[in-house]
Structure formats: structure tokens, C-alpha cells
Amino acid sequence: MPLDVGLQLEIERLHARYAHALDEDRLEDWPGFFTASGSYRIVTAENHAAGLPLPVLYADSRAMMRDRVASLRHANVYEPQRYRHLVAGALVEQRDPQHAGSVASFMVLRILQDGDTIVFASGRYLDRIVLAGEEGGPQYQERVVVCDSRRFDTQLAIPL
Amino acid sequence: MQIKSAARAWPEEGLTRVPYWVYQDEDLYRRELERIFLGPSWSFLCLDAELPDPGCFLTTSVGEMPVVVARDAGGVLRAFENRCAHRGALICPQARGRSERFVCVYHNWTYDLAGNLAHVAFRDGIGGKGGMAADACPESQAPAQLRVASFCGLVFGTLSAAAPALEDWIGPAIAPRVRRVMAGPARLLGGYTQLLHNNWKLYAENVRDTYHASLLHLFYTRFRINRLTQRGGLLVSEDGGHHTTYTLIDPADATNAYESERTRSAGSGGFRLEAPEFLEQVDELGDGVAIQILSLYPGFVLQQIKNSLAVRWLTPRGVGRTELHWACFGFAGDDEAMTARRLRQANLIGPAGFISMEDGAATSYVQRGVQAASGRASVVEMGGDAASSGDSRITEAAVRGFWKAWRRQMDL
Numbered sequence: 001m002p003l004d005v006g007l008q009l010e011i012e013r014l015h016a017r018y019a020h021a022l023d024e025d026r027l028e029d030w031p032g033f034f035t036a037s038g039s040y041r042i043v044t045a046e047n048h049a050a051g052l053p054l055p056v057l058y059a060d061s062r063a064m065m066r067d068r069v070a071s072l073r074h075a076n077v078y079e080p081q082r083y084r085h086l087v088a089g090a091l092v093e094q095r096d097p098q099h100a101g102s103v104a105s106f107m108v109l110r111i112l113q114d115g116d117t118i119v120f121a122s123g124r125y126l127d128r129i130v131l132a133g134e135e136g137g138p139q140y141q142e143r144v145v146v147c148d149s150r151r152f153d154t155q156l157a158i159p160l
Numbered sequence: 161m162q163i164k165s166a167a168r169a170w171p172e173e174g175l176t177r178v179p180y181w182v183y184q185d186e187d188l189y190r191r192e193l194e195r196i197f198l199g200p201s202w203s204f205l206c207l208d209a210e211l212p213d214p215g216c217f218l219t220t221s222v223g224e225m226p227v228v229v230a231r232d233a234g235g236v237l238r239a240f241e242n243r244c245a246h247r248g249a250l251i252c253p254q255a256r257g258r259s260e261r262f263v264c265v266y267h268n269w270t271y272d273l274a275g276n277l278a279h280v281a282f283r284d285g286i287g288g289k290g291g292m293a294a295d296a297c298p299e300s301q302a303p304a305q306l307r308v309a310s311f312c313g314l315v316f317g318t319l320s321a322a323a324p325a326l327e328d329w330i331g332p333a334i335a336p337r338v339r340r341v342m343a344g345p346a347r348l349l350g351g352y353t354q355l356l357h358n359n360w361k362l363y364a365e366n367v368r369d370t371y372h373a374s375l376l377h378l379f380y381t382r383f384r385i386n387r388l389t390q391r392g393g394l395l396v397s398e399d400g401g402h403h404t405t406y407t408l409i410d411p412a413d414a415t416n417a418y419e420s421e422r423t424r425s426a427g428s429g430g431f432r433l434e435a436p437e438f439l440e441q442v443d444e445l446g447d448g449v450a451i452q453i454l455s456l457y458p459g460f461v462l463q464q465i466k467n468s469l470a471v472r473w474l475t476p477r478g479v480g481r482t483e484l485h486w487a488c489f490g491f492a493g494d495d496e497a498m499t500a501r502r503l504r505q506a507n508l509i510g511p512a513g514f515i516s517m518e519d520g521a522a523t524s525y526v527q528r529g530v531q532a533a534s535g536r537a538s539v540v541e542m543g544g545d546a547a548s549s550g551d552s553r554i555t556e557a558a559v560r561g562f563w564k565a566w567r568r569q570m571d572l
Binding site for chain 2: 042043044046047050052053054055056057058059060061063064066067070071074075076077078079150151152153154155156157
């Protein structure tokens with residue numbers, strides 16, 4: 001099958017917009033990258049490979065994602081911090097006329113107020129994408145964030 | 161950090177003061193590893209269900225000591241130090257797997273599943289040349305073997321011959337509270353680790369601190385998962401080291417809490433939860449307990465938060481660095497709906513947990529806050545100076561219990 005450059009760019013752009021929203025603390029925009037029944041899961045590569053289902057963070061609807069954001073804004077205590085996402089190497093394939101799949105690598109740096117910067121997480125985004133979502137553009141139907149490491153520094157507050 | 165010995169005296173107030181040097185002193189830390197973690201305590205190794213068959217093994221740590229846990233050919237659980245008798249290399253670098261024996265990669269020395277040295281490569285040399293003398297005894301440096309015992313599917317090990325039997329060590333106050341959670345054969349759902357930038361004891365205290373729960377973890381209060389007005393209790397073991405705290409399901413929760421919560425606006429101090437269904441608990445243990453947190457000295461936790469079941473355990477990694485491991489489980493007989501419920505409620509716990517993500521931040525704030533205050537002490541006076549069971553959770557009794565056990569063991 002010939003490379004669909006338009007599709008490739010469209011999905012890479014979706015990944016980039018998603019990453020910028022989180023990195024710029026626009027958490028309220030985060031659920032909008034998903035369909036209403038979309039799901040989001042952070043898992044570890046170790047559990048994933050062993051077929052163990054435990055998520056680190058899990059939302060199986062956009063409502064649960066909005067609850068997560070509300071809790072981060074109004075209930076949870078976490079050290080002031082920012083992320084910087086680097087998303088690369090997206091392998092995109094059209095599954096059917098309405099859907100695409102994507103596997104992309106990510107690295108997330110975590111920057112604390114005092115300047116302390118660490119590689120907070122790395123891994124793969126495994127995505128199922130609806131091509132014509134609510135606003136006409138693509139939306140995630142499922143995003144599984146497979147973290148390479150089983151160990152998380154201090155806490156995982158902001159979604160990856 | 162060097163602490164002058166004069167500054168190491170415990171404050172005269174006793175258990176209501178905890179001096180900050182206990183979280184900072186390198187020498188003290190090394191003594192703790194020997195006296196506590198390699199001493200007469202039982203350390204959590206794994207769930208029995210993680211090693212179902214002969215030959216299954218996993219690697220873990222007791223204190224900083226690397227340990228292999230394996231099920232031998234006869235089905236007996238064994239644990240031994242992960243250190244080759246020869247040059248001290250790790251015998252088993254894998255996290256888990258299956259094997260009939262362990263072979264150190266460095267010089268091929270071979271061990272059986274109990275950690276006995278079974279074969280030394282070229283021990284007799286080749287063609288009469290080389291090899292070890294006939295009276296050589298490399299076994300004198302063999303890896304230590306632990307006593308292993310299992311209680312309700314939880315596997316513990318100790319290096320101490322003097323430690324009491326596991327169930328006696330857990331004791332009559334706490335053992336029934338372990339038994340009620342471990343209601344059937346466990347099924348592992350997965351695990352992960354949190355790296356905490358604080359001394360291990362700050363987490364051991366945190367988990368015994370019933371006073372902080374609804375004050376630090378605001379999600380509790382917002383959604384009425386636990387308020388200090390809800391009925392519950394606190395049990396502290398005789399020696400102070402273990403504890404259990406529990407909260408009963410509030411009947412108001414079951415009827416209209418979510419509904420009334422939905423009507424509260426962000427401006428009035430609450431916020432609307434759009435999808436509260438994930439919090440719904442099935443009273444699977446049949447005793448009306450919503451939350452039970454249980455600790456065994458020094459670093460083990462058994463958790464029931466609604467239908468989320470997990471064990472947690474600490475590995476100290478230096479005076480100001482600690483790994484907190486989590487393994488979540490259900491039961492072999494769970495149906496699909498129960499598994500789904502446990503996975504959704506896993507949102508409450510772990511590094512991203514709605515009611516647990518704060519703990520790692522708070523304990524690290526203490527480690528940083530006391531950096532220049534080794535001569536000062538924290539105030540642990542909620543509930544007076546007792547270190548015993550009670551029906552109030554506005555108390556630090558279990559924290560004082562921890563220090564009571566620690567001070568006796570450390571002679572401080």
C-alpha cells in the first residue's frame with residue numbers, strides 16, 4: 001500500500017497538539033482529544049507484556065477524564081511541575097475508511113520549579129483513532145500509554 | 161551527614177517527639193539495615209500466587225539485600241541471598257521466570273532452587289592441572305538462606321532463627337485483619353514501583369498516620385470516601401510495630417451521597433463528579449468495611465480500599481531514597497465485573513492514585529523541610545502519648561507505636 005502522506009501528517013499533528021496541550025497546562029483540553037466513549041490507560045511495559053491488566057491511571061470515558069482533571073485542579077496535591085513531551089516515530093496505518101492505528105514513541109521530561117529536570121517517562125502510545133471526529137478532525141478512540149519502566153518518580157499527577 | 165553522638169539522644173518527651181536526625185544519619189541507616197531488615201523481623205517476599213509451580217522464581221530485596229525466591233521441585237518456597245559464593249555476583253539477574261537451577265554467569269557456579277551450591281565449574285581442574293585444593297571450602301561463603309513462611313497467601317522471609325513463627329509475630333490483634341482481606345486464592349493483576357525521595361521511615365509513619373488521611377487526601381472528603389466522622393477504628397499491636405485502621409461503609413454513602421455530591425458546585429468547596437460509578441463498592445467480604453489499611457513492621461502494607469486490594473512494601477535505597485512497591489490482586493474466583501471494578505478502582509491508588517498520589521510528595525516535603533533541623537523534632541501528640549488501640553482516628557497512636565518498636569530494636 002502506498003504511503004498516505006496526508007494521513008501520516010494528520011495523525012502526527014494530532015499527537016503534537018495533544019502533547020502541547022499537556023505541556024502548556026491546558027488540562028481542560030485533554031478530554032477533547034478523545035471521543036465521548038474514548039478510553040485512556042497508562043500501563044507498564046512489564047505488566048503489558050505479561051498480560052497483567054493493572055493500569056496506573058485509567059479512564060474509560062471522557063467523563064472520567066474530566067473528573068481526573070477536576071481532581072487535579074481541586075483536590076489532588078502535587079508539586080508544581082511541567083512536562084515536555086517529545087513524540088517521534090509514529091507508524092500510522094489506515095485500518096478502514098473511518099479508522100487509523102498509530103504506534104509512536106514518547107519521552108516526557110518533568111521540570112520542577114527549582115529547575116530540576118528528569119526523564120520522567122518514556123514509552124509507546126498505542127492508538128486507535130477515529131478519522132472524522134466531532135470537530136471533523138481525528139480523535140483518539142483508545143490511547144494506551146505503555147511506559148518502558150515500572151518505576152515512577154514520586155507521583156504521576158499530570159497525564160502522559 | 162555526621163551527627164555528633166550527643167545529639168543522638170532521644171528527646172526526653174518520649175514517643176511524642178521524633179528527632180529529625182533519624183531520617184538523615186548515614187551510620188544509623190546502616191545499623192537499621194542490619195538490626196531491622198536483616199534482624200528478627202519478617203520481610204514480605206511475594207504473593208504465593210506469583211510462584212504457582214515448581215521452578216517458578218522471582219527476585220526481590222530484603223532491606224538492601226538482593227534475594228531470590230523460588231518454588232523448589234517439592235513445591236516448597238525457598239528464599240536465599242542473590243549473591244554467588246565465589247565472587248559475590250548476582251546469581252539471578254532476571255526479575256522472574258522458570259528454571260530448574262541457577263547458574264552464575266560469571267564463572268558458571270551452579271545453585272539449586274534452595275540456593276545450595278551444587279556445582280563449581282572445573283573444581284578439580286582439567287587433566288590434573290588447576291582447580292581447587294581438595295580441602296577448599298567455597299561453601300563457607302555460600303549465600304544466606306532465609307526462613308520462609310506463608311500466611312494467608314502472603315509469603316515472608318527472615319534471616320533470623322530467633323524470630324517467632326510468622327503468625328505469632330503478626331500477633332492476635334492483627335492476624336484476623338489479614339485473614340479477612342485474604343479471603344481466597346489471590347490472582348495477581350499487576351504491579352509498579354514508586355521512587356520516593358525520603359527516608360523509608362517517613363513512609364512507614366505515613367501509612368500509620370490515621371490523622372492525615374482526610375486532610376492531605378482531599379479526594380476522600382470531596383467524595384465522602386472517608387471522613388473522620390465515619391465509624392471505624394484503630395488497632396495497634398502489643399509491641400507497637402503493626403497496625404490496622406478501618407472505616408465502615410457509611411449508609412449515607414450507599415443511598416444519596418453521589419446524588420447530593422452532584423448538586424454541589426465547585427464554588428461551595430466540592431465539585432461535580434461526572435462518573436462516580438467507579439467508586440461503587442461490592443461488600444465482597446461481607447463485614448461492611450470500606451477501607452482497611454494494615455501495616456506490618458517495618459515496611460509492609462496490606463490495603464483494602466473498597467474493592468481495590470493491594471500489598472505494598474518498602475525497599476530502602478539509601479538514607480534519603482526509598483522504593484515503594486505495589487502489587488494489586490483479586491481472587492481466582494472473580495468474575496469479569498469484579499475484575500473490571502478492581503481495575504477502575506486502581507485509579508484510587510499508586511503513583512497516580514486519587515487518594516495516594518499525595519503521599520510521595522508529603523514525605524519528600526518532610527525530608528527537604530528538615531534538612532537543616534537535625535537537632536529539632538516533630539510533634540506527634542494527636543491522641544496524647546499512647547501507642548495503643550482506640551476508636552478514634554484523630555490520633556497518631558500507630559505512629560508512636562512504630563517508634564516504640566523501632567527504639568527498642570535500635571537501642572535508642
